[in-house]
Each structure stands twice: as C-alpha cells, then as structure tokens.
Amino acid sequence: xxxxxxxxxxxxxxxxxxFPSDQPKxxxxxxxxxRAEEGPEAVVRRVIESIEALHPESDSGLRMxxxxxxxxxxxxxxxFGAPNLPxxxxxxxxxxxxxxxxxxxxxGNDCNLAALAEWRHGAGQGVHHLVYLAxxxxxxxxxxxxxxxxxxxxxxxxxxxxxxxxxxAPICGCGQPGHLESLASGPAIGRRFAELQAERSPAxxxxxxxxxxxxxxxxxxxxxxxxxxxxDAGTIIGKHLASLVHAFDPERIVLGGGVSQLGEMILGPIRxxxxxxxxxxxxxxxxxxATAALGDDAGLIGAxxxxxxx
Amino acid sequence: xxxxxxxxxxxxxxxxxxFPSDQPKxxxxxxxxxRAEEGPEAVVRRVIESIEALHPESDSGLRMxxxxxxxxxxxxxxxFGAPNLPxxxxxxxxxxxxxxxxxxxxxGNDCNLAALAEWRHGAGQGVHHLVYLAxxxxxxxxxxxxxxxxxxxxxxxxxxxxxxxxxxAPICGCGQPGHLESLASGPAIGRRFAELQAERSPAxxxxxxxxxxxxxxxxxxxxxxxxxxxxDAGTIIGKHLASLVHAFDPERIVLGGGVSQLGEMILGPIRxxxxxxxxxxxxxxxxxxATAALGDDAGLIGAxxxxxxx
Numbered sequence: 001x002x003x004x005x006x007x008x009x010x011x012x013x014x015x016x017x018x019f020p021s022d023q024p025k026x027x028x029x030x031x032x033x034x035r036a037e038e039g040p041e042a043v044v045r046r047v048i049e050s051i052e053a054l055h056p057e058s059d060s061g062l063r064m065x066x067x068x069x070x071x072x073x074x075x076x077x078x079x080f081g082a083p084n085l086p087x088x089x090x091x092x093x094x095x096x097x098x099x100x101x102x103x104x105x106x107x108g109n110d111c112n113l114a115a116l117a118e119w120r121h122g123a124g125q126g127v128h129h130l131v132y133l134a135x136x137x138x139x140x141x142x143x144x145x146x147x148x149x150x151x152x153x154x155x156x157x158x159x160x161x162x163x164x165x166x167x168x169a170p171i172c173g174c175g176q177p178g179h180l181e182s183l184a185s186g187p188a189i190g191r192r193f194a195e196l197q198a199e200r201s202p203a204x205x206x207x208x209x210x211x212x213x214x215x216x217x218x219x220x221x222x223x224x225x226x227x228x229x230x231x232d233a234g235t236i237i238g239k240h241l242a243s244l245v246h247a248f249d250p251e252r253i254v255l256g257g258g259v260s261q262l263g264e265m266i267l268g269p270i271r272x273x274x275x276x277x278x279x280x281x282x283x284x285x286x287x288x289x290a291t292a293a294l295g296d297d298a299g300l301i302g303a304x305x306x307x308x309x310x
Numbered sequence: 311x312x313x314x315x316x317x318x319x320x321x322x323x324x325x326x327x328x329f330p331s332d333q334p335k336x337x338x339x340x341x342x343x344x345r346a347e348e349g350p351e352a353v354v355r356r357v358i359e360s361i362e363a364l365h366p367e368s369d370s371g372l373r374m375x376x377x378x379x380x381x382x383x384x385x386x387x388x389x390f391g392a393p394n395l396p397x398x399x400x401x402x403x404x405x406x407x408x409x410x411x412x413x414x415x416x417x418g419n420d421c422n423l424a425a426l427a428e429w430r431h432g433a434g435q436g437v438h439h440l441v442y443l444a445x446x447x448x449x450x451x452x453x454x455x456x457x458x459x460x461x462x463x464x465x466x467x468x469x470x471x472x473x474x475x476x477x478x479a480p481i482c483g484c485g486q487p488g489h490l491e492s493l494a495s496g497p498a499i500g501r502r503f504a505e506l507q508a509e510r511s512p513a514x515x516x517x518x519x520x521x522x523x524x525x526x527x528x529x530x531x532x533x534x535x536x537x538x539x540x541x542d543a544g545t546i547i548g549k550h551l552a553s554l555v556h557a558f559d560p561e562r563i564v565l566g567g568g569v570s571q572l573g574e575m576i577l578g579p580i581r582x583x584x585x586x587x588x589x590x591x592x593x594x595x596x597x598x599x600a601t602a603a604l605g606d607d608a609g610l611i612g613a614x615x616x617x618x619x620x
Binding site: 071073080127128129141145146148150151152153154155156157158159160162163164165166167168172174175176178179239240242243244246247248249250251277279280282283286287 | 437561
C-alpha cells in the first residue's frame with residue numbers, strides 16, 4: 001500500500017505524520033507550533049517544513065491529506081479563513097502543497113475528517129449513520145449519512161456548532177447570535193463561570209479568565225457554581241443532539257473535543273437532556289452516545305483516509 | 311412501464327391515484343375524507359376503498375406506494391402514530407395493504423416523499439443536495455443528500471420542524487418545548503395573532519381562533535398586527551433555514567405547505583432573515599430558496615416514485 005502524508009493544521013499546532021497503510025498507526029510523526037499570528041505565508045511554510053521533516057519520498061506515488069479548520073472548499077482546495085487562522089482569506093493551500101511536492105493533495109474540514117476517522121477506526125465503527133460533535137475551543141461537526149461522509153454541495157456541511165438554539169444566547173465566534181458554540185464551547189464555559197464568579201467573589205478571578213478544564217477541576221473539588229455551569233452546557237448540548245437526531249436519525253453519536261473529556265460531570269447532563277428532548281419513543285433505544293476513541297489524532301487519521309479515497 | 315397506485319393518507323383527506331408511468335400525471339385519481347376520529351381500522355378500510363375505486367388490475371404487476379404522516383418505520387412498514395391520526399399506535403399499514411391486494415407496497419413519510427417528488431419533478435430539479443420544508447398544520451421536512459433521499463438509520467430523519475430554535479417558545483405538538491413548529495406552523499401563526507388581538511380588541515375573536523390564511527388576509531388588508539405576526543414567523547423560519555444550510559449545505563431549499571403560499575409577506579422575511587443569519591459569505595450565493603411546484607400532489611407523486619424504486 002502506498003504511503004500517505006497527513007497533516008492536521010490547527011490554530012495552535014501543526015501535526016504531520018507518515019502513514020504506511022490505511023491503519024491509524026503512523027510510521028513517523030511530527031509536531032510544530034502553528035504561530036498563526038505570523039499569517040498564512042509563514043504558516044504554509046511551516047506546514048511544508050513539517051512535511052519535509054518526515055522525509056517522504058515524493059517519487060514513490062506519495063499522496064497527501066490535509067485537515068484544516070473550516071469553512072473551506074475541498075473541491076477547489078481553498079481555505080476560506082478561520083477565527084484561529086488570522087489573515088487567511090481564500091488561501092489555495094491544496095495547490096500550494098501540490099506544486100511544492102509534486103504529488104496529489106486532498107484538503108478537508110478537520111471536524112469532518114475527525115468524524116470519518118472515528119467512523120472507520122474509532123468509536124463509530126460498524127454503523128452507517130453517525131453524527132459527530134467536537135466540543136472544544138469551537139464546536140464543529142461531521143456526519144456519516146448512508147455510509148458516506150456528509151460534505152454537502154460545496155463541502156460546507158455539518159457545522160453543527162453553528163445552529164440556532166437560543167436567540168438570547170451570546171454572539172458566537174462566527175458573528176451570529178444564538179448558536180450552540182456560544183453556550184457550550186470551552187471558552188463559553190470559562191466565560192460563564194467567570195461571570196458567575198464575579199458576582200460571588202470578584203477579587204479571585206484570574207486576568208485571563210478560566211479554561212473549561214479549570215472549571216471542571218473546580219467542579220470536581222465540589223464547587224457548586226462550576227458544576228452548575230458545566231451542567232447547563234451539557235443540557236443545551238443534549239437538547240441540540242436531540243434536534244440533530246430528529247434531522248439525521250443516526251445509529252450513533254460520537255462526542256469528541258476537550259470539553260467532552262470532562263467526563264461524567266458533562267456527559268451525564270448531556271445524556272439526560274438528550275433522552276428527555278427526543279420527540280418520540282421511536283428514536284429512543286435506537287441511538288447510542290459514545291465518546292471519541294482517537295483523541296487528538298482523529299483529524300490526522302481522517303486526513304490520511306481522505307488522501308486514500310479513490 | 312408498470313402502473314403504480316399511490317396513496318397520500320392525510321389527517322383530512324385520503325387521496326389515491328393510478329400512475330401509468332413515472333411522470334407526475336395520474337390516469338385516475340380519487341379523494342375521500344379521512345374521518346380520522348373513527349380510528350385506524352375505519353381509516354385503513356377507507357384507504358382500501360379508495361384504492362379499489364381506481365379499479366387497478368392486481369394481476370398486472372401492480373405496485374403501491376403510500377405516503378403517511380410520520381414518525382413511521384418504512385423498513386417495517388409501520389405507522390407509529392401521528393397527532394392528526396388519533397388512535398394509531400404501531401399500525402402495520404404496509405402489510406395490511408399488501409395482504410389485501412397481493413402486491414408489493416412501499417410506505418414512506420409524507421414530507422420525505424414530497425421532497426423526493428419536488429426533487430424529481432418540481433422545484434428541486436437538477437440539484438444533488440436539497441432541503442425541503444413543508445410549513446402547514448405542522449412543519450415537516452425532507453432532504454436529498456448526494457442525490458439520495460435522506461432516510462436516516464430507521465426512516466426517522468428530516469423532522470426539521472422539530473428542532474430546538476428557542477427554549478422560550480411554546481410546547482410543540484410533539485410535546486417538546488422550543489421547536490420551530492410551535493412558532494411558525496399555521497396554527498402557531500393563528501394562535502399568536504389571537505393572543506395579540508385579545509390585547510387589542512378581545513370582543514372580536516372568533517370562537518375557533520384564526521387560521522394562517524385568515525391572518526394572511528388581514529395582513530393583506532393592512533392589519534399591522536397580522537403582518538407583524540407573519541413577519542415574526544418568517545424570521546424564525548429564515549434563521550432556522552440558515553441552521554439547516556450550515557448542517558446540510560444544499561444547493562436549493564424548497565418551501566412547501568399552506569403557510570408558504572402566503573407569498574411575499576412571509577417569503578420576504580424568510581429570505582431576509584436567512585441571508586443575514588448565514589455564518590459565512592461562502593454559503594451565500596450558493597443556495598437558492600424556491601417555493602414548491604407540485605402543490606398538494608407532492609406527497610402522492612412521491613409515493614408513486616417510492617413504489618417504483620428498485
């Protein structure tokens with residue numbers, strides 16, 4: 001089987017790995033800081049350096065798969081721009097890499113590709129219909145419909161964090177009000193805890209606010225306010241998952257991203273809200289919620305799978 | 311081409327038609343009152359009588375397609391029950407008809423089948439990705455994903471009226487709070503107008519409330535309150551369509567159902583709210599909103615198409 005180079009371009013890290021087969025085990029892997037603030041040219045140069053550090057032999061029928069934050073156009077190979085990639089505006093990343101390395105390159109949305117990876121090699125194996133939600137700095141999604149990755153007409157589908165759930169919710173990172181992401185992402189959880197903490201004891205709030213894992217730590221130590229904030233986030237996530245089940249009727253939901261790693265303190269409220277928000281018993285018992293199995297590697301493995309598609 | 315009998319079982323009417331080909335032109339058609347209040351046995355008997363009135367020759371390789379309100383299980387041929395079909399609880403409609411007529415029968419969700427019909431013969435022709443919303447007594451949906459009707463794992467997908475859009479919205483017909491249907495269906499529009507009218511001039515409200523078309527008539531005659539109610543419904547529909555575009559990335563949205571026939575007074579607010587709620591310019595200009603072309607025949611034509619599927 002021909003080798004594939006996969007890259008996961010994130011706002012913090014660029015990860016690259018050489019996969020000798022379609023199994024999720026890289027022969028070599030490589031991590032570099034993105035330093036997104038230096039702009040697209042510098043970041044694309046670092047992507048190239050990361051790939052070169054793997055010493056792939058470009059005359060061996062090599063293929064490359066790149067996972068990048070959406071929205072992007074997989075058919076044209078263009079990254080439209082993302083909040084955590086400042087300065088990116090319609091960057092033709094696919095063709096830049098293809099012309100540099102002289103090999104075929106495929107580009108995909110990182111969350112879509114994570115869904116593909118979890119379906120083939122992770123917590124979504126064995127089903128034909130899957131909904132994936134990645135709850136982290138943002139909330140992204142992916143779906144398998146009838147055994148195929150859902151891309152939509154232009155590769156812009158499955159933005160499940162950017163759907164209206166509550167018109168009174170804060171403005172989302174995308175600029176629209178009321179989206180799930182503005183209520184239940186990691187930063188949303190930290191922000192909400194800081195707001196409530198400010199009412200309780202204004203002196204104790206760190207200058208750079210709280211992360212979701214700090215709120216989780218406080219909750220684990222018995223802070224009822226922290227626990228409430230996490231429960232509220234879990235509840236709205238669970239309700240939204242019910243909406244997604246009404247829309248997609250999947251056999252399995254897979255939850256990834258750092259926030260889902262808070263464990264039962266958020267998974268419990270998610271499951272309870274989900275079960276009670278389903279519109280009809282016909283849905284219940286026919287769909288299971290699982291946590292992602294591939295961790296941070298999901299995007300990278302999905303990029304490898306994308307590159308191997310015919 | 312072998313003939314197909316199609317039936318559209320609604321809460322008010324049972325419609326049946328004999329289609330000699332896959333074109334949307336029936337050779338004969340037939341309409342009877344459902345009289346749903348008499349319960350499933352009487353209704354199934356009337357479905358059978360409606361079919362018999364078409365004089366189909368059952369020894370000629372006849373097939374039948376039935377559109378019924380969801381949720382239902384198309385694989386098992388079972389209607390789980392619907393608010394406008396009182397007393398229906400897991401009725402094996404497909405097998406009842408198949409054993410009576412001795413021919414293959416296919417069962418599908420009426421809105422899913424309307425989407426299929428609009429895609430093949432109506433306002434959705436020529437695209438591979440379509441979202442259909444039927445705004446009437448309830449709000450139902452259908453979708454074409456990658457050139458295939460979206461059914462989900464159990465035939466329960468595309469319930470786009472039953473997705474959370476506002477936790478403060480009234481309880482929906484399905485029993486859950488906050489769904490689009492509770493804010494923008496025909497009865498929701500009539501109810502909201504009655505509430506506001508009660509504040510303005512309590513004496514003038516008819517005992518059985520208002521229908522959406524009465525509200526539309528009042529709006530057309532210059533009643534600002536009526537116009538506002540319709541604009542509000544259009545606005546939340548438009549915002550939800552943006553969410554559906556973020557989820558499905560279709561090329562076209564088709565709007566059916568009686569409420570969409572209110573014309574520009576609701577389509578204008580829908581389009582405006584939709585355009586301003588899209589999360590990124592990449593979506594804009596790549597999706598068009600059209601009104602359904604097949605009218606009340608969409609479910610019937612969809613049932614005919616379903617029966618012809620291999």
